[in-house]
Amino acid sequence: MTSGASRSYIVRTYGCQMNEHDSERIAGLLEADGMVRAETEADADVVVLNTCCIRENADNKLYGNLGHLRPWKDAKEGRQIVVSGCLAQKDRELVAKKAKHVDVVMGTHNVHRAAELLHEAAAGDGPLTEILDEAVIDDHAMFPSALPARRETSYNAWVTIQIGCDNNCAFCIVPAVRGVEISRPYVDILAEAERLAADGVTEVTLLGQNVNSYGRDIQLAARQAGDTEAKLRPLFGDLLRDVGAIEGIRRVRYTSPHPKDMRPETFTAMADTAAVCEHLHYPLQSGSDRVLASMHRGYTAERYLDKLAEARRVVDDLAVSTDIIVGFPGETDDDFEHTLEVAAAAEYDYAYMFIFSPRPGTEAAEMHADFVDPAVAGDRFQRLRIVVERSALLKHQARVGRVEEVLIEGPSKKNRDVISGRTRQNKLVHFTPPHPMRTGSYASVEVTRAAPHHLEGRFVELLAEPTHKLRIPVNAL
Numbered sequence: 001m002t003s004g005a006s007r008s009y010i011v012r013t014y015g016c017q018m019n020e021h022d023s024e025r026i027a028g029l030l031e032a033d034g035m036v037r038a039e040t041e042a043d044a045d046v047v048v049l050n051t052c053c054i055r056e057n058a059d060n061k062l063y064g065n066l067g068h069l070r071p072w073k074d075a076k077e078g079r080q081i082v083v084s085g086c087l088a089q090k091d092r093e094l095v096a097k098k099a100k101h102v103d104v105v106m107g108t109h110n111v112h113r114a115a116e117l118l119h120e121a122a123a124g125d126g127p128l129t130e131i132l133d134e135a136v137i138d139d140h141a142m143f144p145s146a147l148p149a150r151r152e153t154s155y156n157a158w159v160t161i162q163i164g165c166d167n168n169c170a171f172c173i174v175p176a177v178r179g180v181e182i183s184r185p186y187v188d189i190l191a192e193a194e195r196l197a198a199d200g201v202t203e204v205t206l207l208g209q210n211v212n213s214y215g216r217d218i219q220l221a222a223r224q225a226g227d228t229e230a231k232l233r234p235l236f237g238d239l240l241r242d243v244g245a246i247e248g249i250r251r252v253r254y255t256s257p258h259p260k261d262m263r264p265e266t267f268t269a270m271a272d273t274a275a276v277c278e279h280l281h282y283p284l285q286s287g288s289d290r291v292l293a294s295m296h297r298g299y300t301a302e303r304y305l306d307k308l309a310e311a312r313r314v315v316d317d318l319a320v321s322t323d324i325i326v327g328f329p330g331e332t333d334d335d336f337e338h339t340l341e342v343a344a345a346a347e348y349d350y351a352y353m354f355i356f357s358p359r360p361g362t363e364a365a366e367m368h369a370d371f372v373d374p375a376v377a378g379d380r381f382q383r384l385r386i387v388v389e390r391s392a393l394l395k396h397q398a399r400v401g402r403v404e405e406v407l408i409e410g411p412s413k414k415n416r417d418v419i420s421g422r423t424r425q426n427k428l429v430h431f432t433p434p435h436p437m438r439t440g441s442y443a444s445v446e447v448t449r450a451a452p453h454h455l456e457g458r459f460v461e462l463l464a465e466p467t468h469k470l471r472i473p474v475n476a477l
């Protein structure tokens with residue numbers, strides 16, 4: 001098999017935005033190799049399972065899915081199965097050992113080799129496992145955005161600014177499967193954002209595990225190379241300003257910042273740059289200083305709230321969301337009360353809340369003796385949910401009567417006559433349009449009703465039509 005011509009593929013993605021972005025790269029690489037996208041597995045010659053090990057029982061689910069793919073593979077000669085992503089990085093040779101019908105297992109740093117690995121597996125006589133432990137620093141292709149991509153939407157795009165993470169949060173597997181933090185060169189990020197804007201993309205989301213430490217490694221490397229004049233590293237705030245200044249980019253978002261690295265300059269850049277949306281995802285994880293220390297988060301609840309107050313003072317009309325883990329090992333009733341207090345004080349617009357469950361390979365997974373009774377954790381979760389939904393509803397009610405700019409995402413999943421979109425604060429809005437509207441358009445909508453998880457509105461006027469061209473693959477370099 002020398003080219004992917006006339007063959008088709010399907011990618012199934014599990015997990016976070018970084019994984020979704022990796023899936024876009026895998027799809028782009030396969031299309032650049034001549035393959036076409038299949039709508040269903042039945043039509044596909046290649047199935048890629050891009051895995052995540054953050055969720056509970058991820059490994060059982062993967063091996064269950066692989067079991068279901070056995071008859072699919074046997075039904076047609078030449079079919080291939082690829083397992084990629086964090087679980088592949090973690091389980092390595094185990095994947096092919098447990099599921100002998102898998103053709104390629106590739107790690108998080110091997111995505112750029114997707115097409116070649118499929119050819120090599122077809123030419124060889126057995127499954128192929130390729131896992132790099134670290135990204136190759138001077139190889140720009142290691143950055144997800146620096147590869148062909150098949151984006152799922154044409155009007156918005158992720159731009160990777162950094163890969164890996166230098167922190168060691170006790171509950172998190174990311175440093176083990178994504179490696180150390182490496183910042184993408186500043187000029188490459190801007191060049192990609194400019195190309196996206198030229199393609200008609202109007203909203204970009206800057207993506208990294210810890211965006212506020214962007215550039216730390218660049219400056220360190222410059223100093224080690226003897227550049228004593230190396231100016232203060234390019235700061236994340238500089239990136240916000242420069243990406244926001246690109247003509248055609250109407251909205252800039254980012255995820256995720258780490259509270260310990262949040263800098264005043266970031267808030268100032270958000271306030272000064274019209275394109276940067278008024279939304280901050282600001283992960284709390286716990287409101288108890290004792291639990292935060294045990295998680296190795298590097299901040300206290302007071303410090304967290306102080307920075308949040310500063311963000312709200314500097315950035316007008318800021319919406320704030322968060323992540324919270326309930327029932328982290330050793331969490332007492334008193335610890336949890338602190339989480340409730342901080343959540344109430346923070347007045348979140350929404351929150352992703354999780355009951356702790358151990359992820360194999362993490363420090364927290366070894367804290368068996370301190371695991372919280374599931375019934376107690378479940379009860380705490382419900383109490384926290386009430387606090388968050390109360391503030392979310394109040395925040396949403398405060399929008400009623402306001403006219404908001406909405407980026408149209410398409411028909412609502414529940415009612416095709418209704419259109420859904422997002423405000424600059426990242427709130428979901430449903431409204432009935434007076435005439436068909438294209439995905440990627442901007443409209444102003446008056447908010448008429450608030451619910452805890454969405455808004456409803458009345459169309460006011462069309463602000464801008466989309467300018468994006470037909471869909472990809474986009475060659476980013």
Ligand code: SF4
Pocket residue numbers: 165166167168169172173174175209210258
């Ligand atoms: S900052 Fe913590 S939670 Fe975020 S990716 Fe790094 S280790 Fe994981």
